[in-house]
Amino acid sequence: MQTSAPDTHTDLRDALRALCAQFPPEYHRKFGENETYPEEFVDALTREGWLAAMIPEEYGGSGLGLTEASIIMEEVNRCGGNAGHCHGQMYNMGTLLRHGSDEQKQTYLPGIASGALRLQSMAVTEPTTGTDTTKLKTTAVKKGDRYEINGQKVWISRIQHSDLMILLA
Structure with missing residues (x-):
């Protein structure tokens, strides 16, 4: 299948395809059918x-960009997997990198890079506003060196497979 990505990413695609070949489409299908999580694949x-x-x-990371992250997710899907099982780490990472403090980055990024921590979830959905982020009702008010959170979140994808999450308030 032809892609719009330049040929300079051939090595990246080949390396991902080699890893993904260890997890054939039938491996991934059982997780789709059972609505379960492919822990071994995400661990790999x-x-x-x-x-x-x-x-x-x-x-401790690779320092790659959004194009490369997109290629990683594309190859997961192309091999028969579901990038939805692990894409949260990619897009949540952008939030932490752009808006996290230096202290947060130093505290969390090495553990995420090593796999000791997972950042797979983002708490967005609310009972009365759904995923419309322009109408969020959850608030975060700074009290000293902490935030007081008031509101409700529902349907936090991959929360049971995350150590950390990004909370939208």
């Missing part, structure tokens, strides 16, 4: 550093 992606692609090198 983590172990090989693919889910740390966007983490800067100084924190």
